[in-house]
Amino acid sequence: MAKVIQTDEKRRSGRTIVRVIRYVAIVIILAVFLFPVVFIFGGSFKTQSEFYDVAPSLFPKEPTLGNYISAFGGEKTGTTTGFTAKGRLTKGIKDSLLISVVVTMLTMAIAIPASYSLARYKPGGDQISFFILSILFLPPVIGVLPLFFIFKTVGILDTYWVLFISHLFFDLPFCIWITKGFFEDIPLELEQAVMVDGFSRFRVFFKIAVPLAKSGIAVASLFAFIFSWNELMFSSIFTRSNVQTLPLVLQDYIGSAGISWGELLAVASIAAIPGILLAIFMQRYIVRGLTFGAVKG
Amino acid sequence: MKRNGMNTDVSLQPKGLFLDGRKRVAYAMVLPAFVILLLLAVGPLFFMIINSFRAWKLSVPAPPRFVGLKNYWILIRDGRFWNAFSNTITLMVIGIFVQSILGLGIALLLRENFRLRSLVVGLLLIPVLIAPVVIGVTWRLLLHNEFGLVNYYLGLLNIQGPLWIQSNRFWGLFSIFIVDTWQWTPFVALVLLAGLESIPQQVYEAADVDGAAPFRVFWKMTLPLLKPMFLLIILLRTIFIFKIFDPVFIITEGGPGVATESLSLFTYYIGMKHFDIGYAMSAGVIQIIFMILLANVFLKYTTSKKVV
Numbered sequence: 071m072a073k074v075i076q077t078d079e080k081r082r083s084g085r086t087i088v089r090v091i092r093y094v095a096i097v098i099i100l101a102v103f104l105f106p107v108v109f110i111f112g113g114s115f116k117t118q119s120e121f122y123d124v125a126p127s128l129f130p131k132e133p134t135l136g137n138y139i140s141a142f143g144g145e146k147t148g149t150t151t152g153f154t155a156k157g158r159l160t161k162g163i164k165d166s167l168l169i170s171v172v173v174t175m176l177t178m179a180i181a182i183p184a185s186y187s188l189a190r191y192k193p194g195g196d197q198i199s200f201f202i203l204s205i206l207f208l209p210p211v212i213g214v215l216p217l218f219f220i221f222k223t224v225g226i227l228d229t230y231w232v233l234f235i236s237h238l239f240f241d242l243p244f245c246i247w248i249t250k251g252f253f254e255d256i257p258l259e260l261e262q263a264v265m266v267d268g269f270s271r272f273r274v275f276f277k278i279a280v281p282l283a284k285s286g287i288a289v290a291s292l293f294a295f296i297f298s299w300n301e302l303m304f305s306s307i308f309t310r311s312n313v314q315t316l317p318l319v320l321q322d323y324i325g326s327a328g329i330s331w332g333e334l335l336a337v338a339s340i341a342a343i344p345g346i347l348l349a350i351f352m353q354r355y356i357v358r359g360l361t362f363g364a365v366k367g
Numbered sequence: 368m369k370r371n372g373m374n375t376d377v378s379l380q381p382k383g384l385f386l387d388g389r390k391r392v393a394y395a396m397v398l399p400a401f402v403i404l405l406l407l408a409v410g411p412l413f414f415m416i417i418n419s420f421r422a423w424k425l426s427v428p429a430p431p432r433f434v435g436l437k438n439y440w441i442l443i444r445d446g447r448f449w450n451a452f453s454n455t456i457t458l459m460v461i462g463i464f465v466q467s468i469l470g471l472g473i474a475l476l477l478r479e480n481f482r483l484r485s486l487v488v489g490l491l492l493i494p495v496l497i498a499p500v501v502i503g504v505t506w507r508l509l510l511h512n513e514f515g516l517v518n519y520y521l522g523l524l525n526i527q528g529p530l531w532i533q534s535n536r537f538w539g540l541f542s543i544f545i546v547d548t549w550q551w552t553p554f555v556a557l558v559l560l561a562g563l564e565s566i567p568q569q570v571y572e573a574a575d576v577d578g579a580a581p582f583r584v585f586w587k588m589t590l591p592l593l594k595p596m597f598l599l600i601i602l603l604r605t606i607f608i609f610k611i612f613d614p615v616f617i618i619t620e621g622g623p624g625v626a627t628e629s630l631s632l633f634t635y636y637i638g639m640k641h642f643d644i645g646y647a648m649s650a651g652v653i654q655i656i657f658m659i660l661l662a663n664v665f666l667k668y669t670t671s672k673k674v675v
Contacts, residue, residue: 092479105516122514126516183396186396187396200666207662208610209610210610211612212411212634213407215647218639300499302616317500320501338501364668
């Protein structure tokens with residue numbers, strides 16, 4: 071009897087050790103993957119001289135809001151785009167928000183009916199689905215060059231419209247694909263049952279399918295928003311001075327001589343916020359989204 | 368499935384040449400999306416294919432003219448193209464290999480539930496969703512040879528840090544590899560975690576009854592059961608790294624010289640910096656062919672077996 075208890079204790083203490091090792095390992099992993107994020111936010115409150123410390127730290131020693139003030143007020147940014155530095159960041163945030171929101175609404179308005187139809191009726195067999203997926207896999211740079219000439223001919227370069235339209239290139243196929251998966255999850259019998267009750271196809275779609283797929287629709291919308299918010303290549307080629315998205319403002323810091331690291335990180339902090347919020351609050355669906363629905367978490 | 372005759376049949380059955388009501392609705396719902404994607408993707412595709420057979424340089428006043436396969440012929444003998452090609456493949460092979468191994472380790476650590484697990488998972492997803500341009504500029508500062516934190520930390524370990532992006536092709540690619548791995552390993556880990564969680568508990572109970580050693584169970588059972596997940600990761604990472612642009616564009620800008628260009632960046636520079644449109648288009652066509660093959664594989668994969 072006593073022996074049994076002893077081995078049991080042994081096993082338990084052995085398990086405790088394993089658990090401790092596991093926790094330590096998890097903490098180390100978190101540190102490795104998060105120290106750049108801490109660096110962004112910590113650095114945004116540092117004074118310039120702190121970056122040149124012999125023993126630099128992740129956290130500011132004398133936190134200052136100076137970087138944010140100068141980033142918004144724009145005393146020195148050294149841009150070459152001919153845009154007045156003053157108010158550039160404000161414009162960047164406004165433009166990025168406007169573009170992301172409009173693109174998201176546009177995307178979803180088109181994607182929801184399309185994905186429902188593809189999920190339920192499969193028009194054109196698998197070909198249309200395959201076509202949509204292929205676009206998703208295309209390197210954007212391949213779309214960018216021809217589209218530049220097409221948009222130039224149409225005369226919409228450097229307008230909001232060019233980004234509203236071009237962002238559909240990656241947002242639309244992605245959202246159709248993801249929402250389609252959520253519609254497919256709704257049991258067919260449910261829709262059949264209400265159709266027996268005399269619901270029209272449109273009523274089934276609006277009153278049954280869309281409400282049941284609302285988490286999927288929310289997930290797709292948030293992805294559309296973040297892809298649009300993060301997008302750099304299209305904005306850098308299709309726009310110049312009328313439209314300035316946040317990634318462009320940030321990218322311009324690199325090219326400028328004698329950049330202030332703190333100011334750069336202040337802008338980076340602002341640009342990073344939506345992604346961070348999404349990562350923490352939408353985690354269940356991110357893996358599903360980024361595997362294009364192949365993994366249902 | 369069909370409980371009540373044809374009027375509840377939600378699926379589409381072809382009924383001759385004419386579209387019945389159902390079918391018309393189905394097509395009408397897809398139409399806007401289809402037209403937009405046709406214009407945004409297929410329009411450019413034709414533009415690209417046609418111009419890949421033409422000599423068209425914006426820097427030269429001469430109008431575009433048909434030159435047949437000349438662009439392609441130049442391309443396959445262009446060292447810069449092959450350099451970009453081999454950079455992309457190198458990043459792909461090494462990236463996928465290292466990220467899979469690290470990801471598996473992390474997935475195994477997170478496998479057993481603990482109190483703050485969902486928070487840990489959320490935090491690990493940050494690198495995946497943060498703007499690539501933020502990642503790029505941040506790592507440029509972190510990898511700064513003089514004031515960067517990475518070299519400072521290496522110095523604490525008594526390691527002389529390299530010049531990173533300022534030095535040569537190897538360190539340039541290595542920098543991109545580090546950033547890509549930092550960004551995507553958590554994603555790989557969470558895909559593998561989903562795979563681990565989908566393995567039925569009975570499998571392990573059976574192994575326990577047989578008295579199999581933990582390592583043997585892992586090697587003989589867990590790993591083989593994870594195979595579809597590894598295939599998925601290889602496929603997705605191949606697609607993503609094949610079009611890698613932002614990190615390269617921001618961190619090394621393809622330099623020193625053109626040493627660390629990726630295929631996307633090469634195409635971008637040829638088109639938007641050298642204004643050699645015809646040439647850029649021929650490089651684009653090659654990439655499209657490769658991509659269509661991959662999309663095909665992915666579709667076969669997802670339709671053949673439901674992973675989870």
